[in-house]
Amino acid sequence: MIAIEQLHKAYGKLPVLKGISLEFNAPGRITAILGPNGSGKTTLMKAILGMVLPDQGKIMVEGKSIKGQWVYRNRIDYLPQIARFPENLRVRELIAFIHDLRQGETREAALIRLFGLDAHLDKRLGNLSGGTKQKVNLVLAFMYDSPILILDEPTSGLDPIAMIRLKELIQAEKKRGKLILITTHIINFVEEMADEIVFLLEGNIYFRGSQDELKTRVGETSLERAIASILGAEKVELNGKAHLSSQYGDARYGDAKYGDAKYGDARYGDARYGVTTKESL
Amino acid sequence: MTFRIILLLAISFWLQQKATAEVIEVCPTCPVTTIRQGIELAQTGDEVRVFPGTYREGTILVNKSITLKGIDWPVIDGEDQYEILTILASGVTVEGFKLINAGKSTLRDMSAIRVDHQRHFSICDNIIENAQFGIYLAYGFDGIVENNRLESNAKEEISSGNGVHCWYAKRIFIAHNTIKRHRDGIYLEFTDDSRILDNWSENNLRYGLHFMFSNRDAYSYNTFMNNGAGVAVMFSKGIEMTHNLFEHNWGRSSYALLLKEIYDAKLENNQFLSNTIGILMEGATRIEYQHNLFKSNGWAIQMTGGCIDNHFESNAFISNALDMVVSSNVNNNTFDGNYWSEYTGYDLDRDGYGDVPHRPVKLFSYITSQTPETIVLLRSFFVDLLNFSEKVSPVLTPANVTDQKPLIQMPIL
Amino acid sequence: MKKIFKYTLYDLIRSRWTLFYLGFFLLLTIVLLAFSGDVSKVIISLMNVVLILCPLIATMFGVMYAYNSREFTELLLAQPIPRTSIFWGQYFGLGVSLSLSILIGIGGPFLFYGLFASSEIWNFFILIVIGVLLSLIFSGLAFLIALRNENRIKGFGLAILTWLFFAVIYDGLMLLLMVIFREYPLEPLALSLSLFNPIDLSRILILLKLDISALMGYTGAVFQKFLGTGLGISIALFVLLGWVGLPAFAIRQVAARKDF
Numbered sequence: 001m002i003a004i005e006q007l008h009k010a011y012g013k014l015p016v017l018k019g020i021s022l023e024f025n026a027p028g029r030i031t032a033i034l035g036p037n038g039s040g041k042t043t044l045m046k047a048i049l050g051m052v053l054p055d056q057g058k059i060m061v062e063g064k065s066i067k068g069q070w071v072y073r074n075r076i077d078y079l080p081q082i083a084r085f086p087e088n089l090r091v092r093e094l095i096a097f098i099h100d101l102r103q104g105e106t107r108e109a110a111l112i113r114l115f116g117l118d119a120h121l122d123k124r125l126g127n128l129s130g131g132t133k134q135k136v137n138l139v140l141a142f143m144y145d146s147p148i149l150i151l152d153e154p155t156s157g158l159d160p161i162a163m164i165r166l167k168e169l170i171q172a173e174k175k176r177g178k179l180i181l182i183t184t185h186i187i188n189f190v191e192e193m194a195d196e197i198v199f200l201l202e203g204n205i206y207f208r209g210s211q212d213e214l215k216t217r218v219g220e221t222s223l224e225r226a227i228a229s230i231l232g233a234e235k236v237e238l239n240g241k242a243h244l245s246s247q248y249g250d251a252r253y254g255d256a257k258y259g260d261a262k263y264g265d266a267r268y269g270d271a272r273y274g275v276t277t278k279e280s281l
Numbered sequence: 282m283t284f285r286i287i288l289l290l291a292i293s294f295w296l297q298q299k300a301t302a303e304v305i306e307v308c309p310t311c312p313v314t315t316i317r318q319g320i321e322l323a324q325t326g327d328e329v330r331v332f333p334g335t336y337r338e339g340t341i342l343v344n345k346s347i348t349l350k351g352i353d354w355p356v357i358d359g360e361d362q363y364e365i366l367t368i369l370a371s372g373v374t375v376e377g378f379k380l381i382n383a384g385k386s387t388l389r390d391m392s393a394i395r396v397d398h399q400r401h402f403s404i405c406d407n408i409i410e411n412a413q414f415g416i417y418l419a420y421g422f423d424g425i426v427e428n429n430r431l432e433s434n435a436k437e438e439i440s441s442g443n444g445v446h447c448w449y450a451k452r453i454f455i456a457h458n459t460i461k462r463h464r465d466g467i468y469l470e471f472t473d474d475s476r477i478l479d480n481w482s483e484n485n486l487r488y489g490l491h492f493m494f495s496n497r498d499a500y501s502y503n504t505f506m507n508n509g510a511g512v513a514v515m516f517s518k519g520i521e522m523t524h525n526l527f528e529h530n531w532g533r534s535s536y537a538l539l540l541k542e543i544y545d546a547k548l549e550n551n552q553f554l555s556n557t558i559g560i561l562m563e564g565a566t567r568i569e570y571q572h573n574l575f576k577s578n579g580w581a582i583q584m585t586g587g588c589i590d591n592h593f594e595s596n597a598f599i600s601n602a603l604d605m606v607v608s609s610n611v612n613n614n615t616f617d618g619n620y621w622s623e624y625t626g627y628d629l630d631r632d633g634y635g636d637v638p639h640r641p642v643k644l645f646s647y648i649t650s651q652t653p654e655t656i657v658l659l660r661s662f663f664v665d666l667l668n669f670s671e672k673v674s675p676v677l678t679p680a681n682v683t684d685q686k687p688l689i690q691m692p693i694l
Numbered sequence: 695m696k697k698i699f700k701y702t703l704y705d706l707i708r709s710r711w712t713l714f715y716l717g718f719f720l721l722l723t724i725v726l727l728a729f730s731g732d733v734s735k736v737i738i739s740l741m742n743v744v745l746i747l748c749p750l751i752a753t754m755f756g757v758m759y760a761y762n763s764r765e766f767t768e769l770l771l772a773q774p775i776p777r778t779s780i781f782w783g784q785y786f787g788l789g790v791s792l793s794l795s796i797l798i799g800i801g802g803p804f805l806f807y808g809l810f811a812s813s814e815i816w817n818f819f820i821l822i823v824i825g826v827l828l829s830l831i832f833s834g835l836a837f838l839i840a841l842r843n844e845n846r847i848k849g850f851g852l853a854i855l856t857w858l859f860f861a862v863i864y865d866g867l868m869l870l871l872m873v874i875f876r877e878y879p880l881e882p883l884a885l886s887l888s889l890f891n892p893i894d895l896s897r898i899l900i901l902l903k904l905d906i907s908a909l910m911g912y913t914g915a916v917f918q919k920f921l922g923t924g925l926g927i928s929i930a931l932f933v934l935l936g937w938v939g940l941p942a943f944a945i946r947q948v949a950a951r952k953d954f
Contacts (some may be wrong), residue, residue, distance in 0.1 A: 051954040078772035084765035086705035097701045264872045654880035663865035
């Protein structure tokens with residue numbers, strides 16, 4: 001359903017995607033796109049949605065090139081990374097707004113019940129907590145029943161109950177034969193949900209396959225350790241060329257793409273992988 | 282006062298004549314069919330009464346002390362060639378005629394009515410259309426020009442003439458006339474002790490009223506509108522200007538009133554509304570300005586070289602784009618107790634005068650006087666900043682132009 | 695575009711900043727009308743506010759709104775609608791919400807004071823039209839700046855600088871230029887320079903109504919021709935409309951090539 005050929009993208013002089021080719025054809029599958037910060041996960045997803053324009057390469061959705069197109073987005077549901085909405089609109093109005101833009105059949109009533117948003121429908125979005133906003137974000141993403149689902153950090157800010165509901169929801173969508181792409185930093189979530197892993201490193205596909213294949217390849221028993229090992233190994237490899245190693249960390253900072261907001265956001269602590277690595281080693 | 286006495290004398294003289302006067306009637310079907318014939322038949326003191334019709338008789342010479350009276354405005358046509366009436370006797374009255382198409386010339390001044398070296402004339406209630414000069418008084422003394430309507434179609438200064446033109450005239454009373462589309466509405470040169478009252482001067486090419494080398498004249502209650510410039514008073518002394526209205530004299534180098542090389546004048550109770558410049562002064566000396574209103578003018582007052590001893594008191598300056606432009610070489614001029622709508626001071630002691638002196642000259646006025654085109658920046662934020670900084674610490678604007686006690690309330694004018 | 699416009703406007707007119715802005719104009723106009731008997735003086739005071747404040751507020755709102763709605767814009771970009779309609783919708787929503795504040799804030803009190811029956815109505819009309827046009831122009835420019843600069847601090851700085859340039863610096867440079875070259879015919883220069891600054895152009899448009907007597911003084915044929923006729927007003931309005939179109943067009947161009 002989605003075919004990516006030789007996708008290149010650089011922000012200024014900084015390359016983010018260096019010729020990625022990927023195909024997602026099997027319906028009813030959940031693919032987790034993993035990688036350290038700045039590895040190009042979000043850029044890849046945004047490229048599929050047409051928000052980022054490729055320097056080179058081609059993206060096809062359902063057999064057609066997306067270049068200069070917008071109607072195809074009817075076939076994709078997208079959950080953005082950060083849930084921020086017009087502050088003076090009420091939740092109900094926001095849902096009506098999206099519905100107004102997109103038309104077609106919706107199923108928001110069930111979703112509102114699922115995430116317990118009934119009580120918040122008449123509140124202004126500016127007055128909602130981060131978790132509640134994320135729930136609104138989820139409702140907006142899932143309310144259309146499109147065959148492709150792209151979720152960027154779906155779990156952020158959710159309480160355990162909402163988390164369970166979300167997992168159930170994603171599993172149900174998978175059973176209904178949707179193609180689902182997820183990025184996340186939560187390894188448990190990946191272990192539980194993903195049928196397949198695409199691991200991006202420095203703008204290239206480092207690995208694509210099932211969880212077991214990944215573990216086998218790295219020789220670790222848990223996914224967490226496997227990932228840590230990839231990053232650790234990479235670091236060792238790079239020790240010889242220290243400048244590259246440091247570029248790793250800098251890449252994110254130097255990258256104008258990533259607005260300051262992200263730096264301040266604890267969820268995106270770049271230490272996350274690093275910490276995990278240290279602990280696990 | 283002298284004026285009134287003269288007037289009375291003139292009238293009594295006329296009444297004496299009247300006692301024995303005869304009336305000669307002129308009309309196209311009368312025994313006498315031309316005005317010339319009528320005048321020939323008339324004797325001193327007689328009246329030639331002209332009935333409606335159009336009379337084409339070339340130049341008519343009035344060489345006897347008679348009254349020429351038109352009934353229902355008979356038309357005398359100059360056929361674009363002739364001066365129509367030339368008055369060559371004293372004590373002539375011309376009234377009630379419609380004089381059209383007087384001749385025009387670039388070599389000599391042609392007029393509809395000319396008075397040449399005579400006294401005690403009275404020119405009243407006439408309509409003069411399409412003349413170069415309307416009423417031309419050369420060495421005319423003790424005469425009256427009243428209630429006439431003059432309208433021409435002057436196109437350029439060089440080929441056009443003045444409505445009422447006085448040359449070496451004395452003691453003339455010019456009142457209640459309407460003068461349009463001449464070069465100057467009323468022109469006085471070497472004309473003294475005359476009085477100009479309640480005239481309406483409009484759309485004249487150059488000035489509504491123009492004084493040259495004329496002394497001790499007075500003009501009051503006149504209206505000057507839409508003229509090239511309102512009134513010019515040049516090289517004259519002792520002119521009294523009161524209760525006149527100067528409105529809408531617009532255009533490049535246009536002004537309501539020009540005072541050039543004049544001395545000892547008085548300006549009171551005049552209104553200057555919506556003119557490009559209210560008063561433009563050059564070498565004006567010893568002049569009193571009181572109770573005048575300057576409203577919505579581009580510049581209320583521009584004072585250039587050699588203006589000495591001008592005293593402004595109790596005038597009101599309201600909503601002018603710029604109140605004053607003053608060049609550096611002026612001396613001993615005072616501004617006291619005027620009302621300035623731009624004044625931003627306060628009156629804590631409640632004596633009716635602002636506690637902070639007002640400086641009517643702003644930096645921007647100074648700049649525009651140097652580079653006029655900068656006027657496009659009028660009321661811009663930058664200019665406001667400039668003016669403000671200059672107000673706080675004056676560098677370029679003259680320190681001696683200051684109203685020490687600006688009025689807080691607008692005076693009743 | 696209509697839908698984005700509708701909801702943007704709907705969001706913004708309930709923003710407390712918009713209400714604050716509206717309240718400011720209401721208060722200012724009421725106070726000026728109540729305490730000044732001279733209506734033309736009120737117009738001049740309001741003119742200064744409109745010429746300086748409207749662009750400033752529009753600039754600030756424009757940048758703030760563009761940056762604040764950044765994440766939501768991403769959500770919109772993932773929807774099946776063309777980019778241009780998103781950004782034009784937001785731009786016009788912003789412009790119109792600012793315009794409404796001016797319209798109600800200035801127009802309301804005048805309506806209330808019954809001045810629409812007075813001879814000054816045309817001047818007010820011009821004042822309001824100019825407030826609206828300036829709001830559109832400067833919110834558009836701000837939007838454009840925000841769109842072109844990911845760095846918010848830089849974007850904010852640039853936007854304020856843009857305002858400062860048009861509101862103050864430009865006039866200063868113009869004055870300097872005219873004083874330096876005063877030996878030369880300056881009129882065409884002065885007029886054409888004014889065309890390139892929407893604030894100057896607006897100011898002249900108002901001056902044409904208020905201070906024509908000064909503008910007609912001293913200066914020569916070019917001014918006379920431009921300022922003295924209806925042609926001048928038409929040209930000025932036309933160029934101002936062009937100024938509204940310019941950022942709108944640039945927004946479309948920039949948005950089409952931008953990565954989010």
